[in-house]
Amino acid sequence: MPATAAKPATKPGIKMLYGEADEEVLATQADEMKKAGHHVTTAIGRKGVLEALKRGNFELVILGSTLSKDDRHHLPYMVRKSHQTAKVLVMHAGSRHHEVDAVLDANTSMQFILEKITRLMAEQKVLA
Numbered sequence: 209m210p211a212t213a214a215k216p217a218t219k220p221g222i223k224m225l226y227g228e229a230d231e232e233v234l235a236t237q238a239d240e241m242k243k244a245g246h247h248v249t250t251a252i253g254r255k256g257v258l259e260a261l262k263r264g265n266f267e268l269v270i271l272g273s274t275l276s277k278d279d280r281h282h283l284p285y286m287v288r289k290s291h292q293t294a295k296v297l298v299m300h301a302g303s304r305h306h307e308v309d310a311v312l313d314a315n316t317s318m319q320f321i322l323e324k325i326t327r328l329m330a331e332q333k334v335l336a
Contacts, residue, residue, distance in 0.1 A: 221246035227257035228272035240318045254279045261290045273300035284308050
């Protein structure tokens with residue numbers, strides 16, 4: 209029998225929900241996350257995030273910097289209510305919210321964001 213080439217092992221991506229208020233920012237950032245191998249569901253605004261939480265299960269929920277301060281404060285509670293095991297990453301958070309697992313500055317590079325996602329999810333696997 210002829211030998212077949214083995215496919216290289218691929219690291220499965222993280223199933224995440226990413227919400228922003230600005231559609232252009234959302235599209236650009238989500239595209240970079242997808243290129244990194246993650247499974248990204250996108251949502252516009254608070255209402256979009258809440259509806260997506262009802263429809264799917266996520267390992268990670270990212271609340272972007274273009275969401276209002278109120279949304280970035282309120283939505284972590286809603287994530288925990290509907291997905292207790294999901295990690296929450298908030299961009300542009302001034303202080304640490306008790307329902308938030310990690311925060312990032314809004315001007316952070318996409319490479320650093322992807323590294324933070326990897327570290328955050330690795331911590332969860334170690335604790336499991």
